[in-house]
Amino acid sequence: MKWILDLLIRILITIPSMIFIWALVYFLFHHLFWLSSAVSIFAGFVIYQWLKWMMTGKFLKQQGLSRKEYRFIRKNLKEAKLKMKRLQKAFLSVRQIDTFRLFYDMYKLVRKIYSLIKKEPKRFYQAESFFYVHLDSMVELIEKYALLNTQPVQNKEMIQSVQETKRTLQELHHEVEKDLYQLLSNDMDELQFELEYAKRSLRHKHPLSRHERRNSTK
The missing domain is CATH 1.20.120 (Four Helix Bundle (Hemerythrin (Met), subunit A))
Structure with missing residues (x-):
C-alpha cells in the first residue's frame, strides 16, 4: 500500500539523519551524550514531519485538493x-x-x-x-x-x-x-x-x- 511505502521512505531517511546528527553533535560538543541524543531526537522529529508534509502535499496536488x-x-x-x-x-x-x-x-x-x-x-x-x-x-x-x-x-x-x-x-x-x-x-x-x-x-x-x-x- 502507498501509505506503507511512504512510511518506510520517511523512516529510511529519518533514522540515518538522526545518527549523523548525533555523531556530529557528539564530537563537536566534547562527547556530551545526552545533548547529542536530545538534538538528534528533535532533529529526527522535524525531518520526519517535514517529509510527511512534503509527501502529503505531493499527494494532494495529484488529487487536486487543498x-x-x-x-x-x-x-x-x-x-x-x-x-x-x-x-x-x-x-x-x-x-x-x-x-x-x-x-x-x-x-x-x-x-x-x-x-x-x-x-x-x-x-x-x-x-x-x-x-x-x-x-x-x-x-x-x-x-x-x-x-x-x-x-x-x-x-x-x-x-x-x-x-x-x-x-x-x-x-x-x-x-x-x-x-x-x-x-x-x-x-x-x-x-x-x-x-x-x-x-x-x-x-x-x-x-x-x-x-x-x-x-x-x-
Missing part, C-alpha cells in the same frame, strides 16, 4: 469508520441467515466506498449523499432492527416494525449500490472509451500487402 479540503474529508472518513464499527457490531447480533446476508452485503458496500475514498479522496464529492444521508440511515435502522429482533418477547406491533425496517433496509441497500456506481462512473466511462478505441483500432488494422511489406524492408 489541505483544508483534505482535513475535511479525513474528518468525514474518521466519522464513517466509527459508524462502520457500529454496523459490524449490529449485524453480528443477527441470527437469521437471509437478514445476516443482507446486512453483510451492505457492510461490504460501505467498506468498498470507504476504501475508494481513502485511496482517492477527490472522489468524496461524488459520494456526499452516502456520507451525509445513507450511511447514517443505515446505522440507525440496522441498530433498531437488531434491538427489536433480539427481544425475548415480541408483540404484533414489534413484528410489523421489524419487517418494515427490513424492507426499508433493502431499499437503502439499492441506494448505496447507486452511490458505489456513481463513484465508479468515471472509471466505467474511461473503460468504455478504451474499449471503443481498441475495437476501432482492430477494425482498421489490415495486414500489409506483399508490395507494402517489400517496400517497408527497403
Whole structure:
C-alpha cells in the first residue's frame, strides 16, 4: 500500500539523519551524550514531519485538493469508520441467515466506498449523499432492527416494525449500490472509451500487402 511505502521512505531517511546528527553533535560538543541524543531526537522529529508534509502535499496536488479540503474529508472518513464499527457490531447480533446476508452485503458496500475514498479522496464529492444521508440511515435502522429482533418477547406491533425496517433496509441497500456506481462512473466511462478505441483500432488494422511489406524492408 502507498501509505506503507511512504512510511518506510520517511523512516529510511529519518533514522540515518538522526545518527549523523548525533555523531556530529557528539564530537563537536566534547562527547556530551545526552545533548547529542536530545538534538538528534528533535532533529529526527522535524525531518520526519517535514517529509510527511512534503509527501502529503505531493499527494494532494495529484488529487487536486487543498489541505483544508483534505482535513475535511479525513474528518468525514474518521466519522464513517466509527459508524462502520457500529454496523459490524449490529449485524453480528443477527441470527437469521437471509437478514445476516443482507446486512453483510451492505457492510461490504460501505467498506468498498470507504476504501475508494481513502485511496482517492477527490472522489468524496461524488459520494456526499452516502456520507451525509445513507450511511447514517443505515446505522440507525440496522441498530433498531437488531434491538427489536433480539427481544425475548415480541408483540404484533414489534413484528410489523421489524419487517418494515427490513424492507426499508433493502431499499437503502439499492441506494448505496447507486452511490458505489456513481463513484465508479468515471472509471466505467474511461473503460468504455478504451474499449471503443481498441475495437476501432482492430477494425482498421489490415495486414500489409506483399508490395507494402517489400517496400517497408527497403
